[in-house]
Amino acid sequence: MRIARPTSLTLAPLLALAPALALAQDAPVPDKGDTAWVMTATMLVILMTIPGLALFYGGMVRSKNVLSVLMQVFVTFCLIAILWSIYGYSIAFTNGNAFFGGFDRLFLDGLTSSSVAATFSKGVYIPEFAYFCFQLTFAAITPSLIVGAFAERLKFSAVLAFVVIWFTFAYLPIAHMVWWWAGPDAYTDAEAAAAAAATAGFLFQKGALDFAGGTVVHINAGIAGLVGAMVAGRRVGFGTSAMPPHNLPMVMIGASLLWVGWIGFNVGSNLEASPFAAQVFANTILATAAAALAWTFAEWAAKGTPTMLGAASGCVAGLVAITPACGWVGPMGAIVIGLAAGLVCLWACTGLKRAMGYDDSLDVFGVHCVGGILGALLTAVFCSPSLGGTGVYDYVANEVGAYSIGTQFIAQLWGVGLTLVWSGVVAFIAFKLVGLTIGLRVTEEQEREGLDTVSHGERAYNN
Amino acid sequence: MKMITAVVRPHKLDDLHTAVARLGAQGMTVTEVMGFGRQKGHLEHYRSAEYRIEFIPKTRVEIAVADQDVEPMIEAIANVARTGKVGDGKIFVAPLSEVIRIRTGETGTAAT
Numbered sequence: 001m002r003i004a005r006p007t008s009l010t011l012a013p014l015l016a017l018a019p020a021l022a023l024a025q026d027a028p029v030p031d032k033g034d035t036a037w038v039m040t041a042t043m044l045v046i047l048m049t050i051p052g053l054a055l056f057y058g059g060m061v062r063s064k065n066v067l068s069v070l071m072q073v074f075v076t077f078c079l080i081a082i083l084w085s086i087y088g089y090s091i092a093f094t095n096g097n098a099f100f101g102g103f104d105r106l107f108l109d110g111l112t113s114s115s116v117a118a119t120f121s122k123g124v125y126i127p128e129f130a131y132f133c134f135q136l137t138f139a140a141i142t143p144s145l146i147v148g149a150f151a152e153r154l155k156f157s158a159v160l161a162f163v164v165i166w167f168t169f170a171y172l173p174i175a176h177m178v179w180w181w182a183g184p185d186a187y188t189d190a191e192a193a194a195a196a197a198a199t200a201g202f203l204f205q206k207g208a209l210d211f212a213g214g215t216v217v218h219i220n221a222g223i224a225g226l227v228g229a230m231v232a233g234r235r236v237g238f239g240t241s242a243m244p245p246h247n248l249p250m251v252m253i254g255a256s257l258l259w260v261g262w263i264g265f266n267v268g269s270n271l272e273a274s275p276f277a278a279q280v281f282a283n284t285i286l287a288t289a290a291a292a293l294a295w296t297f298a299e300w301a302a303k304g305t306p307t308m309l310g311a312a313s314g315c316v317a318g319l320v321a322i323t324p325a326c327g328w329v330g331p332m333g334a335i336v337i338g339l340a341a342g343l344v345c346l347w348a349c350t351g352l353k354r355a356m357g358y359d360d361s362l363d364v365f366g367v368h369c370v371g372g373i374l375g376a377l378l379t380a381v382f383c384s385p386s387l388g389g390t391g392v393y394d395y396v397a398n399e400v401g402a403y404s405i406g407t408q409f410i411a412q413l414w415g416v417g418l419t420l421v422w423s424g425v426v427a428f429i430a431f432k433l434v435g436l437t438i439g440l441r442v443t444e445e446q447e448r449e450g451l452d453t454v455s456h457g458e459r460a461y462n463n
Numbered sequence: 464m465k466m467i468t469a470v471v472r473p474h475k476l477d478d479l480h481t482a483v484a485r486l487g488a489q490g491m492t493v494t495e496v497m498g499f500g501r502q503k504g505h506l507e508h509y510r511s512a513e514y515r516i517e518f519i520p521k522t523r524v525e526i527a528v529a530d531q532d533v534e535p536m537i538e539a540i541a542n543v544a545r546t547g548k549v550g551d552g553k554i555f556v557a558p559l560s561e562v563i564r565i566r567t568g569e570t571g572t573a574a575t
Contacts, residue, residue, distance in 0.1 A: 242514045244507065303508050313510065350511040363510060 028116055028125045033273045038130040041268025045137035048261020049144055050074055056254025056316070057148045060309075060362050063246040064450025065152045066460045072147040072156065076163050080140040083167060088139055089132055091168075092175040098202035101176045108132070118183030119271040122395070126271055134268060139175070141265075142217045143167055146427075148362030149225025150232045152243075153441050156455045161434045166224055170426040174419055175216050177201040178208060187395030208415030209379050209392070209408070211280070212269035214324025214372045215419045222369020223420050224427035226360060231431040232440050234359035236447045248308050255312035259288055262319045266326040276327075283326045284319070287338030291318025294342025310346070317345035317367050321375035328379055330388025337378045345371050369420075376416050380408035464559040464572060465533045466525060470496065471544040471552040473522045478543040483526060486539055489575060492525040502550035521552060527562055529572040 054073040058066045080088070090105035105111060115128035143163040150159075181204050186196035197205060203215070210216060237243070245251060266284045270277040295314025300306040321341030322334055329337065349366035360366065383389035384405050392408075394401035434440060441447070446454040453459055471479060476493065483491065497518035504517040528536050537554055545551050564574040 243512065244509050244514060305508075307508065309509055353511045366510075 027114060028123065030116055030125045030127050030130075031272075034119070034124065034126050034271070035130055037273035037277070038126050038134050038268055038271060041264035042130070042134045042137055044261045044264020045134070045141065045268065046077075046261075048258050048265060049077055049137065049141040052254050052257030052261050053141065053144055054254070055250050056258055056312070057151065057362055059247040059250030059252075059254060060148075060245040061151055062243060062450070063461060064452055066246060066452065067456050067458060068156065068451035069147065069151050071456060072151075072159050073144045075160065076144045076147065077140040079160060079163060080143060080167055081136055083164065084136045084139050085132075088167065088172055089135065091172040092139070093131075093135065093180060095180075095199055096176070098200075098205065099173050099177060101172075101180060117271075118185065120184060120393075121272060121274070122184045122187075124272055131271070134271075135175075138213060138217060138265075139167065139171055142171055142213075142221045145217070145221035145364060145368055146225045146228060149360045149364035150228040150440075151361040152451065153232060153235050153361075153447055155439065155442055156451075158434050158438045158440045161438055162228070162430050165430040165433065166423075166427055169430070170220060170224065170423045171216075174220050174422060177203040177418070178210050178216050178415065180204060184395045190396055193396045203415050203418060206414040207392075207408070207411035208376075209328055209383060209412065210324045210376065210415060211327035211379075212266045212323045214320070214376045214379070215415045218320045218323060218368040218372030219376065219416060219419045220372075220423045222365050222367070222372055223424045225364030226358065226369060227424055227427040228431055229358050229360040229365070231428065231435065235361065236444050238359045245309060251312050252308055255315045259315055259319060262288075262323075266323060270327060279331070280326045282331050283329060283334035284322055286331050287322035287326075287334040287341070288315050288318040290335045290338030291315065291321065291342035291345075294339045295346050296342075298343055298346050313349065313363070313367060314342040314346070317341045317371045320368050320371035321345075321378070324372070324376045325379040325382060328390050328392075329382035330390075333378075333382030333388050337375060337382060340378065341371050341374055344374050373416050373420075376412050377409065380405055380412045383408060464527060464529055464562060464575060466527055466557045466559045467533065467536055467540070468555040468557070469524045469526075469540050469544065469552065470498070470521050470554075471524065471540070472546070472550065473520055475544045475552075476522050476524070479524060479540055482539040482543045483536060486532065486535055488526055488528065488532075488536065490526075494523045494525075496521050496523045500550070500553070519550070527559055527575045529575060 050073060054070045057069045057073065061069050085108055087106055089108070090103055091101045094101040094104040096102035111128055111132065113127065113129060116125035117128040117131035119126060143166060146166070147159060178201055180201040182196040182199050187193040208215070235243070263281060263284055267277050267280045270280050292311050292314040295317065296306045296311045299310040318338040318341050321337050325334065325337055345367050348370040349363040353360065353363070353366055381387065383391065384403050385391040385400065391400040391403040431440065442451065442454055469479070480491070497520055499518055502519060504515050504519060507514050507516055526536065533556060537556065540554055561570060562574040563570050
């Protein structure tokens with residue numbers, strides 16, 4: 001999930017070393033299979049957002065608010081897509097300092113169909129346009145996740161204003177901190193590696209591992225959601241009147257589309273259609289199945305009946321938890337991570353939520369933040385080659401380096417802690433700012449009426 | 464004439480229809496209703512939220528019958544609707560002062 005625009009300087013020694021590449025022209029030519037896969041994966045992430053996430057959320061709200069949730073996800077996706085091309089991509093994925101990228105790609109300046117982005121293998125590139133689109137979908141789904149936390153009570157304009165501020169000051173720097181690096185070609189010897197590492201993002205330098213976005217997407221969105229739910233306050237009638245999901249089949253369809261789409265999210269993050277991609281594929285499926293089972297059976301034991309909402313929630317919890325780990329662990333590690341995610345997220349959405357009393361409408365914190373933290377920390381454990389993991393590749397020695405769970409755990413804590421604080425603070429300021437200017441919530445009367453007619457002038461179900 | 468109103472478990476409707484039709488009932492009105500009786504409600508749980516559902520879905524059937532048909536009709540309805548568990552429902556019988564068939568203008572038992 002990282003990019004580099006290789007300069008002729010970093011490529012020169014590589015070309016000399018690789019005869020296969022030496023026949024190629026000056027600019028590296030991306031492999032057609034890799035290109036096709038990353039574009040396919042990008043479409044899958046779109047599928048996962050609209051309609052997947054939108055339906056998953058839409059089914060969980062009351063029928064008077066379903067369109068408001070669908071619209072918030074749909075329009076957020078479109079808005080971020082445009083902002084991503086104007087400044088987002090440049091700030092996240094160009095050289096700058098350890099926290100923010102630069103302005104080299106403002107308005108996609110200099111990005112052409114022959115621009116390439118680095119992958120995880122030396123000398124292997126994909127078209128930068130493919131990387132740009134792939135990352136666009138990640139940037140777009142993350143704020144879309146947040147809207148579930150304050151669903152059923154915010155003004156549409158307030159949601160959009162919040163999304164723009166949070167995307168700019170939380171998503172972009174966190175993505176840069178975690179994923180920006182110079183690319184594997186820069187790691188020719190110890191000295192070059194040190195020089196290249198110094199240009200990487202802050203958390204990349206700390207050694208935090210996040211294959212597909214456990215910190216950047218899920219912890220980031222989850223903590224912002226919790227802050228939003230608390231700043232906005234509880235829904236009218238929360239805790240006293242019934243607010244059951246209005247359409248559980250819709251929730252099931254949404255969760256299933258998320259699962260399918262997430263294959264693109266996780267396996268696409270491998271950036272190459274390589275044999276290793278198939279292992280990421282397997283990990284993603286296994287962790288998800290394990291988590292859905294864990295949630296289902298735990299709920300069955302505790303409440304007497306296994307629910308569809310529980311199975312769907314467990315599925316998403318497993319997907320979240322395996323996201324940072326999917327490219328670092330073995331299949332059995334993935335199953336353990338999934339089982340843990342099902343149980344821990346169930347607790348977060350029930351016991352923890354009740355104890356703290358916040359109204360996170362669709363459990364964005366309980367599933368995405370808690371699942372993301374769990375996945376990020378367990379990555380350190382199951383990445384260990386002694387537990388079937390891949391270890392961490394040393395691009396200077398060109399082999400897997402020595403691995404210490406303890407050291408990696410500290411690095412993961414850096415990723416988790418910094419993301420929680422950074423995103424939490426930005427979200428708090430953003431919500432306060434929007435609250436003071438536009439105002440966050442609709443009136444109580446409008447909230448009782450439902451956001452569909454009040455904010456959007458239409459009704460989901462006529463007759 | 465009497466108006467028989469039976470509130471029964473929704474899945475008993477088909478059996479009830481067959482039974483009263485066999486006794487010669489010429490028509491009935493069916494409504495989906497909700498309510499509570501001895502059965503009370505039940506619990507539903509959605510993640511952390513638990514709701515006691517106070518009103519349970521039932522099916523209400525109304526049949527207008529001649530006086531001599533009341534007893535067998537009640538017996539037939541009770542037989543098909545009974546499971547022996549709480550929640551089987553109730554049968555109400557009320558006097559009916561007049562019935563008019565709109566198409567023909569017939570009145571009384573001829574119209575039932």
